[in-house]
Amino acid sequence: MDKKLIGVDLGGTTIKFAILTTEGEIQQKWSIETNILDEGTHIVPDIVSSINHHIALYNMQVEQFVGIGMGSPGTVDLDAGTVIGAYNLNWKTLQQVKKVVEQETGIPFAIDNDANVAALGERWKGAGENNGEVAFITLGTGVGGGLVSNGKLLHGVRAAGEVGHMIVQPQGYLCTCGNHGCLETYASATGIVRVARDMAEEFAGNSKLKQMLDDGQEITSKIVFDLAKKEDLLGKMVVERVCYYLGLACANLANLLNPSFVVIGGGVSAAGEYLLKRVNKYFQEFAFPVVEKTTTLKLAQLGNEAGVIGAASLALTFK
Amino acid sequence: MDKKLIGVDLGGTTIKFAILTTEGEIQQKWSIETNILDEGTHIVPDIVSSINHHIALYNMQVEQFVGIGMGSPGTVDLDAGTVIGAYNLNWKTLQQVKKVVEQETGIPFAIDNDANVAALGERWKGAGENNGEVAFITLGTGVGGGLVSNGKLLHGVRAAGEVGHMIVQPQGYLCTCGNHGCLETYASATGIVRVARDMAEEFAGNSKLKQMLDDGQEITSKIVFDLAKKEDLLGKMVVERVCYYLGLACANLANLLNPSFVVIGGGVSAAGEYLLKRVNKYFQEFAFPVVEKTTTLKLAQLGNEAGVIGAASLALTFK
Structure with missing residues (x-):
């Protein structure tokens, strides 16, 4: 009998779930909102009941799951x-995630941090081949990383x-x-917007980006890249500086x-080949x-699914 | 019966050998000169005959060795x-090291590059605990590295x-x-001397190092560190710059x-705590x-022995 994996991607606003084959093909997926009230005490119980509910819903048995x-x-x-110190979940004190999940589902459980898990996902089924x-x-709100060797x-x-x-x-x-x-x-x-504001101060040419910043309009990294692609002078300079630092870091x-x-994944990587070419x-x-x-x-190739796929791959150790 | 390991550290001027326990204690060591004549064709035969000679000398049997x-x-x-492209050995073409050594000694053989092997040695029996x-x-003529994770x-x-x-x-x-x-x-x-020459050009104070450079005397990294330790102004500035870059690289x-x-090992690390403190x-x-x-x-703690010890540890895979 082909056993299945369950992947859980816990985020500050949603919790994503998927049931996958041991080859990493997603067979079912769903998500629930993250309830961070009461110091995040609802999160683990919500995960457990959502998993148990879906196992029943799909007429599956606990024994069918590797982990x-x-x-x-x-x-x-x-x-x-x-887990400790997950401030976007209101988890300030030590959370016994594995113990509770294994007790309440009867399925072996493994955990790692979100950047590592996304790395495992992209490595297994995405750009990592x-x-x-x-x-x-x-490249998101922050810059994270996961290294496989x-x-x-x-x-x-x-x-x-x-x-x-x-x-x-x-x-x-x-x-x-x-x-x-x-x-x-x-x-x-946020760093890209910071570079843009900084460079705008000394920029004296014709630029929509410069105008927007001077007008006090809300700027995002997407706006910077979109304007750069349209040959906005300041936009191009900002992208060049950002890609310089990215290229230096990638090289080291x-x-x-x-x-x-x-x-290279995360929201900023939506700038696509335009970004990649310059980092390269x-x-x-x-x-x-x-x-x-x-x-x-x-x-990166998997987008939002990297998390659940990589998370599921952690359970392969129980195979 | 306790089996033994043989470690070989092949360098441009000498080949170091050691017989070790599987716990990494050196029991015998010897060395021979590296004969790089005739495109280095004598090297592998010399290694083989030196090993066979010493096994006989110590009344040991091939079966007593793990590898x-x-x-x-x-x-x-x-x-x-x-191995290919070892120019200090005159090895320009592909050398069948493993095949020949295994054939001529009857003992399993493993190989890696010298920096990696030194890393393994320091990791196993030295500062790596x-x-x-x-x-x-x-830190030697060049800067090399080996990473264990x-x-x-x-x-x-x-x-x-x-x-x-x-x-x-x-x-x-x-x-x-x-x-x-x-x-x-x-x-x-050589880099440290380069930094010294460069900084001497713009240095206008009182400094023995500056004098020596201006006089065209031969300068080594050891002289730079020794003078810095004696409060030579230019020497201290050079050490500070070198340690800045080392600290930055170690941090990244x-x-x-x-x-x-x-x-941190290699010849330059002989500067000891004086160096370490500033890099830190x-x-x-x-x-x-x-x-x-x-x-x-x-x-680093093993000095010259890191190579043979780390090399020997490669043979533990045959255990």
């Missing part, structure tokens, strides 16, 4: 299956894969982490890990020759 | 057991661990690899891998807070 895998914000203890050497960078996620002591906190400009912008010049301060969605990452693919230009400038020839930059 | 491990310069193909998460940086060396597609070619100063010094601003151009033995490495230890200052400035708390910089 449940989940990606979570916050600091995850893989072995204990606990199931290769054993894949780095994943996600020798076919396994790298965790280090606790916080490997902090791609967003690589220093690309010593004495650069102040980051929320307290350091200066982290990649995140330039290449996250690749000089250390020499992955087959550096996969700087990557090629800064990568060690052998690395430049053997590591390829790619856009 | 032979070797570290080599050049580009190593781990699976095929071949046999931890599963260790990064090794060697999840208890295994990272190889990437081909060239993981190129720590010396991380870009620490875009548009900086031209490197032999063709890129600009590689760590190696500032922090290798640790932001990605969060190893338990970043171990910049490491702390640039490392992500969790990384700063969990990753420790250390000096």
Whole structure:
């Protein structure tokens, strides 16, 4: 009998679920709202009851499942299956996720942080082509990362894969982490807007972006890229600077890990080939020759589904 | 019966050998000169006959050995057991090392490149404390590296661990690899002298180092550090700049891998705590807070023996 996997992608606004084959094909998917009230105490019970409900709904048995895998914000203890410090979930104290889920579903449970899980998803079924050497960078509100080498996620002591906190400009912008010049301060969605505001101040030419900023209009990273694609002068300069830092970070990452693919995902990566081409230009400038020839930059392919797919793959260890 | 390991550290001037227990204790060691004549065709036969000679000398049997491990310069193909492009050995064409050694000794053979093998040695029996998460940086004529995560060396597609070619100063010094601003151009033995010459040009104070450079005397990285320790003004400035780039590179490495230890070895590391303290200052400035708390910089402990010990550890896979 073909056994199935369950993947859970826990986010601040929704919790996504999927039932997958052990080959990673999604067979069912659904989602519920994340109820962060009462210090997030409803979250784990909601996950459990949603899983149990859907197992019953699809006339399936607990024995048909290899395991449940989940990606979570916050600091995850893989072995204990606990999470702490997931502030967007109101989880300030230690959450016994694995213990409760296994008790209430009767299915083995594994957990990792959301960036790592998205990396596993893209690696398994997306741009990573199931290769054993894949780095994943996600450009969203922040910049996250997940690194796979020798076919396994790298965790280090606790916080490997902090791609967003690589220093690309010593004495650069102040980051929320307290350091200066982290990649995140330039290449996250908010970082790009920050670069735009900064460069606009010294820009004296003709630019719609400049006008919008001077008018006090709301600017997003998407607007910056869209205007750049339409040949807006300031927009092009901002994109060039952002891609310079991204290319430098990708090159230094690749000089250390020499992955087959550096996969770029997250909201900002919606800028597509326009972004990739420019990051690649700087990557090629800064990568060690052998690395430049053997590591390829790619856009992510799975979008929102990377999380549930990667989460489900955590459960393959129970196979 | 306790089986033994053989470690071979192949260098451009000497070949070091050791017989070790499977716990990594050296029981016998010897070395021979590297004969690079005739396109290095004598090297593998010399290794084989030296091993066979010493096995007989110590009244040992082939069956007493788990395996032979070797570290080599050049580009190593781990699976095929071949080496190519080791120019300091005059090995320009593909060398069938594994095939010949196994045939002529009857002992299983494994090989990796010299920086990786030194990393394995320091990780196993030196500063790495046999931890599963260790990064090794060697500061010699060049700057090399070896990265261990999840208890295994990272190889990437081909060239993981190129720590010396991380870009620490875009548009900086031209490197032999063709890129600009590689760590190696500032922090290798020759890089340090280059920084000294450069900074001497603009230096106008009182300095023995400045005098020596102006007099056309031969300068080494050791002289730079020795003078800095004696409060030479220019010497101190040079050391500060070198340690800044080393600290930045160590931080970016640790932001990605969060190893338990970043171990600094090679000839330049003879500067000891004086070097470590200053690298650490910049490491702390640039490392992500969790990384700063969990990753420790250390000096290498094994010196020249790291190579044979790490090489021998490759043979543990045959156990």
